[in-house]
Structures are given as C-alpha cells and as structure tokens.
Amino acid sequence: MNDMRNNNDVGDISDIDDMSGDIILKTRDLKKTFMQGKIPVHALRGVDIDIKRSELVSIVGPSGSGKSTMLSIIGMLEKPTQGKVFIDNIEVTKAKNKDIPKLRREKIGFVFQHFNLLSVLSALGNVEIAMRFARVPKKKRMTRAKEVLTEMGLGDRLKHKPSELSGGEQQRVSIARALANRPAIILADEPTGEVDTKTRELIINILRRLSDHGQTVIIVTHDPWVAERTDRTIKLVDGKIEDLLK
Amino acid sequence: MFDIILRNLTQRKIRTGLTISGIGLGIFAVIVMGGMSENFNQTFEKSFSLTAEKIRVFSSVGVFGGGVTNSKVAEVRKVPGVEDAYGMLMAPLEEGGGMSFGGNQVTGIRPEKSQVALTPIKVKDGRFLMRGDRYVTVIGSSIATQYNIGVGDKLEIEDKNFTVVGVLEYTGSFFDANAAIPLDIAQDIYDMGDTVSLIFALPQEGVDGELLAKRIKLSVDGVDTLSPGELKKEAEQNLRIFSVITVSAAVLAALIGGLSVMNTMLMSVMERTKEFGILKALGAQQRDILLMTVGEASIMGLIGGLLGLASGWAVIYGMNLWLADQGIVLFLITPRLVAVAMLFAILLGTASGIYPAIRATRMSPMEALRYE
Numbered sequence: 062m063n064d065m066r067n068n069n070d071v072g073d074i075s076d077i078d079d080m081s082g083d084i085i086l087k088t089r090d091l092k093k094t095f096m097q098g099k100i101p102v103h104a105l106r107g108v109d110i111d112i113k114r115s116e117l118v119s120i121v122g123p124s125g126s127g128k129s130t131m132l133s134i135i136g137m138l139e140k141p142t143q144g145k146v147f148i149d150n151i152e153v154t155k156a157k158n159k160d161i162p163k164l165r166r167e168k169i170g171f172v173f174q175h176f177n178l179l180s181v182l183s184a185l186g187n188v189e190i191a192m193r194f195a196r197v198p199k200k201k202r203m204t205r206a207k208e209v210l211t212e213m214g215l216g217d218r219l220k221h222k223p224s225e226l227s228g229g230e231q232q233r234v235s236i237a238r239a240l241a242n243r244p245a246i247i248l249a250d251e252p253t254g255e256v257d258t259k260t261r262e263l264i265i266n267i268l269r270r271l272s273d274h275g276q277t278v279i280i281v282t283h284d285p286w287v288a289e290r291t292d293r294t295i296k297l298v299d300g301k302i303e304d305l306l307k
Numbered sequence: 308m309f310d311i312i313l314r315n316l317t318q319r320k321i322r323t324g325l326t327i328s329g330i331g332l333g334i335f336a337v338i339v340m341g342g343m344s345e346n347f348n349q350t351f352e353k354s355f356s357l358t359a360e361k362i363r364v365f366s367s368v369g370v371f372g373g374g375v376t377n378s379k380v381a382e383v384r385k386v387p388g389v390e391d392a393y394g395m396l397m398a399p400l401e402e403g404g405g406m407s408f409g410g411n412q413v414t415g416i417r418p419e420k421s422q423v424a425l426t427p428i429k430v431k432d433g434r435f436l437m438r439g440d441r442y443v444t445v446i447g448s449s450i451a452t453q454y455n456i457g458v459g460d461k462l463e464i465e466d467k468n469f470t471v472v473g474v475l476e477y478t479g480s481f482f483d484a485n486a487a488i489p490l491d492i493a494q495d496i497y498d499m500g501d502t503v504s505l506i507f508a509l510p511q512e513g514v515d516g517e518l519l520a521k522r523i524k525l526s527v528d529g530v531d532t533l534s535p536g537e538l539k540k541e542a543e544q545n546l547r548i549f550s551v552i553t554v555s556a557a558v559l560a561a562l563i564g565g566l567s568v569m570n571t572m573l574m575s576v577m578e579r580t581k582e583f584g585i586l587k588a589l590g591a592q593q594r595d596i597l598l599m600t601v602g603e604a605s606i607m608g609l610i611g612g613l614l615g616l617a618s619g620w621a622v623i624y625g626m627n628l629w630l631a632d633q634g635i636v637l638f639l640i641t642p643r644l645v646a647v648a649m650l651f652a653i654l655l656g657t658a659s660g661i662y663p664a665i666r667a668t669r670m671s672p673m674e675a676l677r678y679e
C-alpha cells in the first residue's frame with residue numbers, strides 16, 4: 062500500500078521531466094515478479110529509464126537479468142507487478158485490456174531474435190498482416206508493405222516464403238513488418254543473435270539509418286560490437302540498472 | 308482473414324483432409340438416414356391424405372387377427388351417418404413378401420367399389436374395376452414399373468394370371484405398390500372364405516369422423532375402429548420413433564466428426580502457440596484470433612458438410628435409380644433436409660472450434676514467444 066504513495070510521488074516528478082525534452086519512453090519504478098511455483102522470481106526490481114525520440118539505445122546485461130521482461134512490459138505483452146510506463150506521454154500501464162492491442166499497434170514494432178515470421182505467408186503477407194489488425198484497407202496495406210520491404214532492400218523478394226529466404230533476409234522482413242504501422246518505438250530482442258557478422262552489420266546499419274530518420278529503436282543484445290554502435294547503452298544486472306550512461 | 312485461414316488449412320493437408328472427411332462422413336449419414344426418414348414421412352403423409360376421411364373398421368382381435376366377415380360390411384353400412392362401407396382383403400403380392408415396407412400388396416375389393424376406394428387417385432391408363440370383372444387387376448405405378456407391364460399385360464398372382472385393365476397415376480403413397488383385384492376372386496385364391504381384412508367406412512357429408520368411429524364400434528359387435536384422427540396420431544407416433552432412431556444415429560455419427568474437428572483444432576492451436584504470440588505482438592485483438600480459429604473450424608465444417616451432402620446425394624441418387632427398376636423409392640432429399648444437414652455441419656464445426664479458439668486467445672503472448 063505504501064508503494065502506491067511512492068508511485069504518486071514519482072508521477073509528480075515525471076510531470077516535470079516532460080518539460081525537459083522530447084522523451085518518447087519513460088518507465089518509473091518498474092518491477093516484475095514472476096511466481097515460480099511458490100518461489101518469487103524478481104525479474105525487474107525498480108527500473109527507471111527515459112528514452113528520447115529518435116534515440117538508438119541498447120540494453121545489455123547477463124542472461125536472466127530481465128532484458129526480455131523489460132521489452133515485454135514496454136511492448137505491453139506483459140503487465141508490470143508495479144510501476145508505470147509512458148509512451149508518447151500516454152500512461153500505457155493504465156490502459157484497459159481491450160485498448161492494448163490498438164496501443165501496441167500504434168506505439169510498438171517488435172523484432173525478434175528468431176525472426177518469428179509466419180511460415181504460411183510470403184514476405185509481403187508477413188508485412189501486410191500487421192496492418193490488417195489495424196484495419197488498413199487492402200490497397201494501402203499492399204503499397205505500404207512493398208514500400209517498407211523495398212526500403213529493406215527486399216523489393217525482389219516480395220513473393221518469397223520465409224523458408225526461401227536467408228536469415229538476414231528474414232530479419233529484414235521482420236524489421237519491415239515492425240515498421241509497417243509506423244510505430245513510435247521499435248523493440249528488438251537480440252536481432253543479430255542468429256545471423257553472421259556480415260548480416261549483423263547490415264542489420265545494425267539499417268537500424269542506425271532508421272534512428273537517423275527519427276525512429277526510436279531499443280535493442281537488447283549480448284554483443285558488445287552491437288552495443289558500441291548504439292547512441293547509449295543501458296546495463297541491467299539482476300533486474301536493476303547498473304550504469305546509465307556509456 | 309479468410310486467405311490466412313485457407314492457407315493454414317492447406318498447410319496441413321492430410322490432417323485437414325482427414326478431419327473434413329470425418330465431418331463429411333457424419334453429414335453423409337445424416338443425409339442418407341434423413342433421406343430415408345423423409346421418404347417415409349412423405350409416403351405416410353400422402354397415403355394418409357388419400358384416405359384421410361375414411362374410418363377403418365377391423366376385427367376387435369386386431370387388423371392381422373383374422374379379419375371380419377363380409378356380413379359386417381352391411382352392418383357397418385347401416386350405422387347412421389355412414390355414407391358407404393366396403394371391405395378389403397389384403398395380402399402380399401410376392402411370396403414371403405409380408406406386409407412390410409417396400410413389398411407389393413394385393414387388395415381384394417368389390418369391383419363396383421374400386422373407384423370409391425381409390426378416389427382421389429386417377430387411372431393413368433385403362434379403367435377401374437367393374438362389376439362382373441374376374442381375373443383382372445388395376446395396378447399402382449410402382450408395380451407397373453417393376454414388372455414392366457401395362458394395360459393388356461398379365462400379372463401373376465398366386466399362380467393365376469390376371470389381366471391388367473388399369474394403371475394408376477403415381478401418388479408417392481402405398482397405393483403405388485398395390486394391385487387391386489375383385490374381392491370374391493381374392494377370397495377364393497387366398498382361401499379366405501368370406502372374410503375381409505378391413506372395412507372402410509365413409510362418413511356422410513358433415514358427419515364427424517371421430518364420433519362416427521365411436522358409434523360404429525358401439526353398434527357393430529366384435530369390431531374395433533380407427534378414426535382418421537387416431538390413425539394419424541398412431542402413424543405420427545411411429546414416424547416420430549423412426550425419425551428419432553434414424554436421425555439420432557446420424558447425429559451421433561456427425562458428433563464424432565465434430566469431436567475430430569475439436570481434436571484437430573486443439574492440436575493445431577497448441578502447435579501454433581507461438582504464432583498466436585506473434586499475432587498478438589503484431590497487435591491482433593482477441594477477436595481477430597477468435598475469428599481465425601473459429602473460422603478455420605467452421606470452414607472445415609462447411610467443406611465437410613458439402614462433401615457429405617454431395618456423396619450422400621450421389622449415393623441416394625444411385626440407390627433410387629437402382630431401386631426404381633423395382634418400383635421402390637427409398638430415399639427422398641428435401642430442401643429442409645439439405646438445410647438442416649448443412650446448418651448442422653457448420654454449427655458443428657463452429658462449436659468444435661470455440662473451445663480451442665478460447666484456448667488460443669488465453670495464451671500469454673510472452674510465454675508464447677518464448678515457446679520453441
């Protein structure tokens with residue numbers, strides 16, 4: 062119960078923060094506890110982060126430190142045990158369950174380590190489906206899907222199924238899919254975890270370019286080479302931020 | 308969403324095919340059994356409507372209990388309110404044919420009453436029986452087809468040749484399988500003395516059949532009556548039992564098809580745990596996922612239903628064609644049967660998809676995405 066009062070205090074401070082810059086993502090006292098049977102697992106123990114629009118940020122840390130949990134909560138796939146998340150000044154942690162899919166479509170684009178493309182659909186279909194849920198008319202969906210895929214250098218791979226694409230190509234399809242609805246933030250969980258060094262460079266360059274064009278990107282990575290190429294690195298250790306600035 | 312559903316279905320061709328066949332088989336059973344039941348219904352209905360106003364009078368021992376003597380006919384006719392009465396002697400046409408369904412029947416009737424007895428059925432060819440007729444017969448349309456005979460041809464009954472003098476129009480009733488011969492000849496060849504199986508009594512204009520039936524029963528010794536209302540009730544009861552038996556057998560078969568859809572859907576939902584996680588991460592709503600899963604099941608139901616309908620129809624068509632040679636119609640496909648079967652197939656598919664769909668929407672997206 063005293064946590065509640067705590068939250069309110071933090072809320073007041075965050076209002077002042079809003080004035081200070083173009084903050085697109087803000088978390089306050091984010092905590093997540095999973096119950097492993099009867100044993101609580103504290104995946105996040107109070108995380109405060111502020112990320113500016115157009116920033117390319119990396120989150121690093123040992124395995125089990127809570128990086129994926131963090132992304133899931135920001136992406137509204139999971140609710141925090143405590144704390145708040147603001148995206149574009151909207152307190153998404155306060156949103157009703159039924160509004161979450163819409164918020165997720167508008168604010169978040171996911172890129173996963175294992176690409177997670179739908180195997181029955183072509184590259185075009187995989188990108189286009191993201192817009193279906195947003196009820197975008199078919200013509201517009203097709204145009205937009207072709208546009209982002211072409212941007213990713215896949216203009217000649219539109220009709221290919223994921224199984225007919227290389228790892229790097231699949232990851233680019235999944236980036237295109239994440240971009241389709243023009244989300245506020247791209248959340249990428251180990252996007253280079255399954256590709257060779259040449260593709261790794263290609264992917265990072267793409268994400269860099271997106272950031273330069275105003276897209277906010279958060280990358281979770283184990284790879285120092287990738288972290289070095291981001292604007293800022295946040296290190297999570299045991300569910301807490303260890304070192305905020307690079 | 309439809310294209311994705313189709314792709315998901317065609318992705319696992321064998322499994323989808325087996326599931327659809329399961330539903331198809333069930334609906335096939337519904338169509339065939341239902342077709343049989345519909346045909347019975349219709350035959351009874353037509354037979355009944357053709358004899359609707361007539362009161363049946365039989366020995367109080369029962370219709371098959373030995374019959375009543377000719378003399379009772381005169382007694383029945385004397386009961387006030389009776390317009391006319393005539394006796395009939397009924398026997399199976401084919402040896403060992405029994406009086407059961409599908410067998411042809413010989414009816415002995417006094418020639419001058421044959422027109423009254425068969426009204427409103429018309430002769431298509433020739434004439435009704437006439438006073439003075441002896442070894443002649445008026446046959447129903449099924450017998451004409453089955454034996455391939457017409458007016459002027461011979462029909463053998465109990466080793467005697469009868470000349471066909473009339474062929475009745477098709478009615479879809481039991482009369483189609485009936486050969487009418489003069490009563491005295493019938494009593495002679497079947498060695499029945501002067502008994503008849505049944506007396507039909509026609510009420511006078513404006514006389515209530517139910518009341519008259521009671522009056523006949525009270526005024527004539529040793530007889531029992533079946534009024535049109537009672538007959539209808541009895542027939543309907545039998546029909547209902549028959550329908551319940553056939554239809555429930557078919558429904559059972561179809562439900563097994565439904566269970567196979569549920570099983571398939573549960574399997575594919577489990578397999579696609581990750582896919583649903585991805586879809587949620589892409590912003591899919593509960594109802595998008597519900598629609599996709601239930602849609603998949605409904606489409607399996609629809610295709611299975613169409614398959615069952617087509618195969619059932621084909622088999623019935625073939626059977627009817629084959630049986631037509633013998634003048635028998637065993638199945639009847641009615642629009643309501645088709646509608647019920649298809650509706651049932653789709654509902655079954657949909658209902659079987661609901662539980663797996665709910666399972667799909669309940670999965671936590673994060674866990675789904677961790678799932679390898």
Ligand SMILES: Nc1ncnc2c1ncn2[C@@H]1O[C@H](COP(=O)(O)OP(=O)(O)OP(=O)(O)O)[C@@H](O)[C@H]1O
Nearest residue numbers: 095096097102104123124125126127128129130131
């Ligand atoms: N659904 C869950 N149920 C129980 N425990 C969980 C669940 N999800 C995560 N955890 C636990 O929370 C902690 C943080 O997990 P998380 O996946 O966020 O780590 P991570 O930093 O992404 O690790 P990795 O680098 O290996 O991907 C771990 O101890 C993990 O076991």
Ligand SMILES: [Mg+2]
Nearest residue numbers: 128129130250
């Ligand atoms: Mg992780």
